[in-house]
Structures are given as structure tokens and as C-alpha cells.
Amino acid sequence: MEFEARTSTEAALREYKAGLGLFTEKMPKLAEQFNAFTKECFKEGVLSKKEKQLIALGISLYSQDEYCIIYHTKGCLDQGCSEQEILEAVGVTVAFGGGMSMSQAVTLVQKCVQELNQLKQ
Template sequence: MNYDVRQMLKDFTSGLTIMGRTHGEEVNAFYNLLGKNYAPGALDVKTKELISVGIAIYNRCEYCIVYHVYKALEAGANRDEIVEAAMVSVAFGGGPSMAYTVTLLNESVQEFEKDFQ
């Protein structure tokens, strides 16, 4: 299966903007949660994004996979780190997590890694 991961990323981010026009309080609360939890602290942003990749794979959230692969690359992660984070989730999620790792995650890394080289 081929995914249009750029379109998926655009759909997710623009969807938040559109939803924010009518449900600003809720969307802003989501952004505040993200801002607080993804700020550098005991863990750096790259580590937090790699954790997010693993969680997204485990939960099989397609938009989360695309978004957090992009954000992990943006934070300085490389292909091997992203795949390794995904493989940790495969240990918990089995076949379904592996299926998303070898398809959507792989396509996302291939598409987005050139943006950060």
C-alpha cells in the first residue's frame, strides 16, 4: 500500500487549524498539552519524539505515525533511531505494529528524511 504521507501530514495539521476556528478552546488545550510535554526537560525533544513514534506504532494511529516520524526527523533523529523505536513497540504490539512499521513508518521516513539532510 502506498500512502501519500505529505498529504496526510498536511491534512492533520490543517485539520487542527480548521477545527480551531470552531473549537478553539479545545484545540488550544491540546496545543498547550503538546507544548508542555514536548518541551526539553529531563528528556530532550528527539527522545520524546522517538517515544511518540513507538506509541504511535503500537496504537496504529496513522496520522500520529506520519506526524511523529516527521517531528523526530526534525528533532535530529535518523532512520536507524526511528526504526529502532518502532521495533521496541513491535515487541509489545506484535504483527499489527510490525505491519505499520514496514509500511507507513518506512514510507514516512523515506519521504521526509530528505527534508532534514
């Protein structure tokens, strides 16, 4: 299955990291506080890191945030999620987000899973 997108998954991740780096140079205190907050939010707790990434992916899809969709799809895979687990989480999101969420799921999420899994090989 081939999908065309405006940029590759890997390029989008690099673009996000570069933007975050530039922002951090310009606003170091704010970036430091944001990074500390998100690090705390995503650490292992009663919910696993894996479950938290699945939640974040669902919220990213629902809010139509392409960079976060890519970032949290990678986070899901990095935490050991299978494609089936990701797609089930997507299904729950689509139940709430309808066509908007489905359009990102059948294009961007599937493209990310495909590209990121190829990078692992």
C-alpha cells in the same frame, strides 16, 4: 524500496493540519488548551525532544494511529533522529505490539522516512 499508500506523507500532514485548523475555528478554547498541553509535554526536559518524539512514535505505532505515526516520524527526523534510531524504537514497539505494529513499521514508517528525507534534499 517503494511503498504504495492511500496518500503521500506530505499530503497526510497537510490534511491533518487543515483538519486541526478547522477544528480550532470551531472549538478555539479546547484547541488552545490541547495545544498548550502538548507543547508542554514535548518541551525539552530531563528527556530530550528527540527522546520524546521516539516515545510518541512508539505509542502511535502501538495504537495504530496513522496520522500520529506520520507526524511523529517527521518529529523524530526534525529532532535529528537517524533512520537506525527510529527503527530501533520501532523494534521496541513491535516487541509489545506484535504484528499490528510491525505492519505499520514496515510500510508507513519506512515510507515516511524515505519521503521526508527526499524532501530535505
